Amino acid sequence: MVSIIAMLLVVSSSSMVAAQKSMTQSARTQSAMFQAIYQGKIDAVQSVIDSGVDINMRYQVEGKRGGVTPLMMAVAYLSTPEMIQFLIDSGAEVDAHCDKQSTALIYCLGIGSKVFKTLLPVAPGSTRTDAELDRAKYEIVKVLLNNGADVNWARHESDHSDPANRMVRPRDRTDGTTPLAWYLRRGHTMGRRDWICTPEMVQLLIAHGAEVNVSTTDGETPLMFAVDQGPEMVQLLLDAGAKIEAEDRAGMTALSHAAWRENETSLGSAKLLLANGAEINHLSKAGYPLTLACTSGNTSMVELLMEHGADVNPSGGFTPLMGAARGSQVELIEWLLKEGADPNAVNRNGWTALMEAAELENTDGEIIAMLIEAGAKVNARCAEGKTALMCALMWAQPATIRQLLDLGADVRMKDEDGSTALMLAAEESSVEVVAMLVEAGAKVDATNAEGKSALMWAAKFARPAAVRLLLDQGADVRMKDKAGSTVLMIAAQGYSEESRVEVVAMLVEAGAKVNARGAEGKTALMCAAMESMPGVVRQLLDLGADAQLKDKAGKWAIDYARDNFALSGSPVLQQLKTVF
Structure with missing residues (x-):
């Protein structure tokens, strides 16, 4: 559909004249083919073919091969069955595909009446009723199938290098989706108000050999998609041999999918599935059917499942x-x-x-x-x-x-890593919550398995308000963790420099030793130079950090600054050179 949409923007009647001015003769001829199809004129299409145009040509969009053939174009416009048959009789490859995504059959099954009217408001026939459009689609599918279209051709993953694909279907991952699954899946994802799957279409596909138990790479089967369409559709698939206990990759069955929905059609589908022996207490990664119904708040589904013995x-x-x-x-x-x-x-x-x-x-x-x-x-x-x-x-x-x-x-309990609620709050909660925990009796200097305190976590994530509150509550600013790092060293490095300069100043003011060393002999100044923190480097120097100290590897802070691409050419490097 993406290539079709992009191509329609080029061939629409309002832009065709302007586009043709810059086209080569070959491009004009190709455009003539699609314009003839757009207008539904078989004689005009014949004239273009007679001029030597390949019936299986691929339309060019902005100089790139869009992968769309004349047959796909005709299908996209829900052209007449006569036009479709004419193109096939003229040599159109019925199973030609667009980047392994879609054949003409899948394109046709992927177009709903609402979509047709929204995307193609000027297309011939767009004033037709929903019923007329569904009938037109049915007749086209019948022509394609009668001419050998592969009813079990599986779609591949979308090409996300194409910006149009990322914009229109950014999360499309429907690998392995067959025409039957695609038809029912579109109804599942778009909703019954915008898409109606007809039993006649499903019967047609099954009659031509559509496999009812083939699954997508996510493990989803046509039956799972069909629950949104109601019991009649579910019964069709069951009669055709659909496996009622088939599981997707999350372990969900068709009943699981029905239980998760919040509509009356899925309720009817669930009743039918239960009547046909669906396991009511089946456990998937998402939970039991009753769990799914409770999560979505579907009271009617909950009552149904309980009536049938859900635990x-x-x-x-x-x-x-x-x-x-x-x-x-x-x-x-x-x-x-x-x-x-x-x-x-x-x-x-x-x-x-x-x-x-x-x-x-x-x-x-x-x-x-x-x-x-x-x-x-x-x-x-x-x-x-x-x-x-x-x-x-x-x-x-x-x-x-x-x-x-x-x-x-x-408030003093610890998790398996030795972390308390206060440590977790210092990292990610509001200062109001931190204060609440301290007031409730949380130990300010409690440490986890790594020897880190709440103050260290607040310093690591550069949270000035939390740091100030903990310092006011007596947190030890000179404490070291089991790796030998001080609070100041931890504050001097992190994910971003925002608010970090303020935290460093706060800690030094509270008594943190600016030249204290860690286990490897590193200082806070070295840590800041290593972690692309020019503002912190400047702040530490202003607060008395000694740039001439070496760590156990024999390196100065300036050595780490030279190694750091983010600091190369920085005034901070020059400042380190000056003080060195």
Whole structure:
């Protein structure tokens, strides 16, 4: 479709005259072919063919081969079956492909009536009704299939070196998608309001040998895409031998896909799949069908699955209660708890529903309160040793942190790396949260397995407000980690220089020794020179850093500055030379 769209911009009636002025004679002849197809004039196409134009030529877009043939062009415009048959009779290769992406058959199946009207508002026939356009597409597909089009030709990955491809389909990765899967997949991704897959088209493809169990490289089958189209489409595929328990790469079955959806057609599909024996407690990487329904908040789907015996407390995976917590589904959480859902059940990573709720950016306090009231352990640990409080630190609002603390969260617990909530907060949370944790009794100078304190983490990520607060609370500015690095050395290097100069000045003012050495004899000045920190180098020199000190390798700070491309030619290098 991308090449077709780009090509249409060139051959539209409004731009054709201007474009022809700069074309070579050959290009004008090619343009005449596509203009004739655009206008639906078979006699005009015959005249162009008689002039010697190759019926299988590839259209040129801005001097590049777009890969589009006259047959693909005719399909894109939903031309008449007579035009399609005429082109094939004239020698058009029915299975010619565009960069291994699409054949004429796949192009045709990829055009919906809404897409046709949106992209081609001036195209002949664009005033046709949706039903008329669907019928036209059906007739074209029938002609292509009757003339030997490969019904199981598989698409390849998009060419993302083409800017047009990146713009129109930046995430297209549909390797291995056959015409049947492509047709149903388009309906799945675009939604029923913009795309309607007809049973007649699916029957036509199956009648011509379309394989119903072939999967994409993501493992998705036509049946998985079909759940969005409703039970009639699902039944067609089941009757044709579609495997009901086939799994995609995430382990999801057709029922899993139906449970994740939030529409009535998928509900009908789920009923049919269950009636045909679909495993209701199948565990995928995304969880159980009931989990998926709870996450999306599809109450009708939840009721259906429960009626068919879905387990509210399945073991070893992402539970329905966790899904409802992740989806912030308050009513479903309340209902699941009444149905006996275990608030302390864990998944394979040891996460609980409370951790799922705490991690969200806009956590509903009612959910956390509800889970705790139902018996959720506020200080339970996951496999990595993290608690709900630690999980909340990256995204949650201060109100969530306050709520967890008020409900008994232990601020001094450590994860498997020895990190406390305060260390994590110093790295990524607001200063308000850091203050909250200190007020709740967090040890300011506690260290993790590497010997790093909260102050070191705040310095590493150049967070002036957090550094100031920790210093005011008595954090040890002269502490060294197990590698021998001081807080000042850690502050002098990092991912960016923004705010780092301010942090360095703050630490020195608080008593950090500017010429303190690490395990290898390095100083903060050497670290700054190594890490492309010219502003920090200047700041350290102004604060009394000794540029004549050598590390254990016998190197001065100026040696590291010379080795650093970012500092070559810098005034800082000149300043180091001067003081040296």
